[in-house]
Amino acid sequence: MPIRLDSADPDFEQRFVQLLEGKREASQDVNDTVAAIIADVRRRGDVAVVELTNKFDRSHVAPDTLAISADEIARAAASVPDTIRAALQTAHDRIWAHHVKQKPEDHIYTDHLGVTLGTRWTPVDAVGIYVPGGLASYPSSVLMNAVPAQVAGVARIAMVVPTPNGEINPAILLAAQIAGVTEIYRIGGAQAVAALAYGTASIARVDKVVGPGNAYVATAKRQVFGQVGIDMIAGPSEVLVIADGSANPAWVAADLIAQAEHGAGAQSILVTTEKGLADTVAAEVDRQLALLPKQEIARQGWDEFGAIITVASLDEAALLANRIASEHVELAINDPQGLLPAIRHAGAIFLGHHTPEAIGDYVGGSNHVLPTARSARFASGLGVLDFMKRTSILGxxxxxxxxxxxxxxxxxxxxxxxxxxxxxxxxxxx
Amino acid sequence: MPIRLDSADPDFEQRFVQLLEGKREASQDVNDTVAAIIADVRRRGDVAVVELTNKFDRSHVAPDTLAISADEIARAAASVPDTIRAALQTAHDRIWAHHVKQKPEDHIYTDHLGVTLGTRWTPVDAVGIYVPGGLASYPSSVLMNAVPAQVAGVARIAMVVPTPNGEINPAILLAAQIAGVTEIYRIGGAQAVAALAYGTASIARVDKVVGPGNAYVATAKRQVFGQVGIDMIAGPSEVLVIADGSANPAWVAADLIAQAEHGAGAQSILVTTEKGLADTVAAEVDRQLALLPKQEIARQGWDEFGAIITVASLDEAALLANRIASEHVELAINDPQGLLPAIRHAGAIFLGHHTPEAIGDYVGGSNHVLPTARSARFASGLGVLDFMKRTSILGxxxxxxxxxxxxxxxxxxxxxxxxxxxxxxxxxxx
Known part of the structure; x- marks a missing residue:
């Protein structure tokens, strides 16, 4: 059962802080292991990458098969049904159309003293995109990472994706093909991050590494930060749904389940002004979960990390939302535009009853790589600016x-x- | 003696790579020490901060004197001569005027399907500014860190500055006063970063920590990244002067010396198309160094890390500049605007013979907190965007x-x- 809080309860503040500070990931201290892997890759290059890959991914690569060949990409991509190709192409085109609008403009001017001052934007030369393998290997993430880099004008995009037991989801390679990514290596883990950051004989080093990964990948990114740029340290996904009396409880329940099914610490929180809605949604979640294929992960996530909070007003909901600083905030309320200015800390905000968060994961056009674990207090979702940098001009x-x-x-x-x-x-x- | 390279030499590439990859800092592995300090501050709060401060800074603080009082700030600021106040005020006003132009605009639109899409910018709530104590305690850095935060609309700015032996440069407090920073703590090192990131009874936690510091501070920032945002990991300062036959050798020499006098691994590189100019500048550096107060640091820096490179053309100079990706690039050439597009990787570019880098350190208006150690390949100087974050809007x-x-x-x-x-x-x- 998810926890139930009411802001009128005398122990609310204490229990809310517990919810806020609750750990949703096993904090693995893999610092030393990762440091040793990075040092090994720097010292022995391809040899180390191959050894580690064959060991951790139970595969059989050699230095000359680290790269996935153009043929292999083409064959895999061609094996994917046309309906999926069309869907990914739609996603690609909408993501592209939205991100083009993020392209910054140079601004150079002369002030009243005659001083030339300005800001000039240029793309990063080479970027590495980390794509997880296995369960959380998502073609949509390939698009969300590659398209902003392409729009920014990055000349070289190198993708890495681990292939446990030599297997890869062909839709991943199709998404890479659609995004125009042609340089792909079948490697993962800290060794892949090290290879991207420092380079080996067969993998040229990049300037920035982006993309989510497990504790080893996250720790490796933290350790190579400075040698290369990184995007962020990604944590478990999360949604906060703010609902008033106008919300459809079945729809709200579906959105809470969609988040919980990510597993791995994913969190769904409902904040509502309506006690009755809280009860109905809770019952709806149970009902819909029973109908869901792979219901175990979602049910476990909802039971362990889910929360339903009743509040006195939408203003109070907004205050809590800012403290939670969720990756995704849905405004399932009658007047979403009215509450929008009050929600200051959120990765993305979804307006109204007809905007389920999942639409933003795929085809809305905005990016689904967003700040987690309360980092929306200071961080932004991935965008074109992450693949460019500003140079100051003074004359x-x-x-x-x-x-x-x-x-x-x-x-x-x-x-x-x-x-x-x-x-x-x-x-x-x- | 600085090293001398000529791009026509057969071993040029090898020696240039050596220059590029040369370490300019002792790489201190302080990971474990810093992790222990952070854990201690999280566990014992003010008690740990006070103990560590009194030990490392040889001072005598208590929890209730961690904050520098309004009285103390006012008295210190009043003790600074008016000429200095006026100069800092000028710097402040110019930095403000330039950074206001960096404020981003929200962009929300509806596409052809009727989907609402957009980007909304909001300020970070609370920011911590780290100001080094001792030798490299610069009032100009207070302005460069605080003003962009103020312009962004950050509601709370907390500054920390270590006071070794209880001493602080009054101009630091004056700069804080001019910038409107009123919350200042006399602490430094990893313990200050930990206090800002996690909070103690007397220091509320912030959302982002910015500002330069020693190996302990840099490592602490790396370790708390994710709990809070950070700006960058700062390395030794550096300048690359590109000069052609129109350059004044005495002016170029003065700029190389200005960079070298930062010490601590600071690097000055001259790239020129004129062999004769290279010789004259080298002699001028020697001549001017002899006249400089505190010449030892600058001489040592120039001898140890300085370089003079002769090239065949300005195009070749630009190629090298992009590989070096220097914090500062001066274009001491006849047509700086002509070469500007070719210089893609640089923290800041200074145009023409009358723009010494030092003018940008103080009163040009642009920010002097810039990416070092080749990180201009992927990073930008500090600006208003560093104190704001984007929220995606989808409807x-x-x-x-x-x-x-x-x-x-x-x-x-x-x-x-x-x-x-x-x-x-x-x-x-x-």
Whole structure:
């Protein structure tokens, strides 16, 4: 059974904090193991990558078969039914159309002193995309990671995907084909992150590594951060549904189940102003779970991490939502636009009764790689900006340099950086 | 003596890679020490912070004197001469005026199917700014970190600054006063980062920690990443000056010295098309160094990490610049605008003979917190966007949900997420 809280209960604050701070992942300390793997890949390159891959993935790769060949990609992609190809193409095109609008513009101007100031955006040269293998190997994630990189203008995209027992979901390779990703390696784990970050004889190093993974992948990303850029440390997925009396309990229940079926610590929370709705939704979840194929994962997730919270008002719901800072927030209420400004911390917000979170996972057009574990307090979903970087531009002429020199030299002296002051003074005609 | 390379030399590539990969910092493995400090602060809160501060900073703080009082800030600030106040105020106002232009705009639109899509920006609630103590304690850095946060609309800015032997540069407190930062703690090191990330009884936790620091601070930031956001892992400062025959050798020499005087692994590189200029600049550096107060640090930095590279053309200079991906790139050439598009990887670019890098450190208006150690390949300087985050907005009506449903349900089935498909199908009237 999910926990039930009411904001009017005397122990509400304490129990809410427990919910907020509850761990949903076994915190595995794999720091030393990962550090050893990274050091090994740096030292022995392909040899280490091959050994580790054959060991952990029970496969039989050699340095010259680390890359998945163009033939193999084409064959796998061709084996996927046309309906799936069409669906992934629709997803690709909608993701592309939305992300194109995120492309930033340079802004360079001259101020009243004649100083040229500005910001110029350029793409990262080479990006590595980590795609998990096994259960959570999703073709939609290939699109969500690759398309923003393509839109940004990244010249080289290298994808890695582990193939446990040599197996790979052909839809993954189809998605890569649709996204135009042609460089794919059958490797995973910390060894794949290390190979991308430092390079080997057969895998050229990249500048940034993105994509979700298990504890080894997350720890490896943390350790190589600085050598390369990384996107974020992904945690279990989560949804917060805010519902009022206008909500359809069956629809809300379906959305809570959709989140819970991710398993691995995924969390579904309902916050509602209606005690009656809370009860009906709880019953609906049970009813729908019984009809779901693979119901065990979803039921376990809902029982272990689910929560139903009743509140006095939508304003109060918004306050809780900001403390939870959920990856996904659904506004299953009569006036979603009205509450929107009050929800400040969320990865993505879904407006109204006809926007199930799952539509955003696939074909809405927005990105489904979003900040988890309360990191929406400070982080954003994946987008085009993650594959670009800003360069500052500054230009003075003799007159503007002269106008600024006194203040600059004064600060240089305060900071005891006399060479800094001298580099300005030497340019002045006095 | 700095190293001298010529791109025409047969061993150039090998020696250039050596330069590129040369370590400029002792790589201290302080992971375990830092992990223990963070765990201690999480467990014992203020008591741990006070103990560690009194031990490492040889000071005498208690939980109720961790915060620097409003009185103390006012007194210190008032003790600073008016010329310095005026210079810092000028810097503040110019940094503010430039960063205001970085404020992003929300973009929400409806597509041809009737789907509402968009990006909304909101500020981070609370930010911690780390300001180093001792030698590299710069009032300008207070402004460069605090002003973008203020412009972003961050409601709470908490600053930490270690006060070794109980001492603090009053100009640091003046800069905080000018920037409107009123919450300041006299703590530093990993314990300060831990207190900001997890909170103690007297220091409320923040959502993001920014600012440079030593190996302990950098490692602590890496370890708390995820619990809070961080800006970057800062390394030694660096400049790359690209000069042609139009450059003034004395000015170029002054800029190379200004960078080298940061010490601690700071690196100055000159790339020039003119062999004669290379020789003259080398001699000028020696001449000017002899006149510099505190010349030892700059001389040591220049001798140990400095480099002069002669190349055949400015195009070749740009290629090398992109491989070096320097924090600062000066274009001391006749046509800086002409070369600008070719320089793709740089934290900041300084245009022409009258833009010494030092002007950007203080009063140019652009930010001086910039990516180091080749991270300009994937990272940007500090700006307003670092203190905000994007939330995706998605909204469907019955008609647009229906139009998207087939593709979405198809992908859900491919991914074996039947609950996802069900959350869409259940909303369709059939």
């Amino acid at each position: 003075c002429d003799p007159s503007s340099l002269s106008a600024l020199s006194e203040a600059a030299v004064t600060i240089a002296e305060v900071e005891a950086l006399h060479g800094h002051g001298q580099s300005i003074s030497i340019r002045l005609n006095r | 469907c009506d019955p008609s647009s949900l229906s139009a998207l449903s087939e593709a979405a349900v198809t992908i859900a089935e491919v991914e074996a997420l039947h609950g996802h498909g069900q959350s869409i199908s259940i909303r369709l009237n059939r």
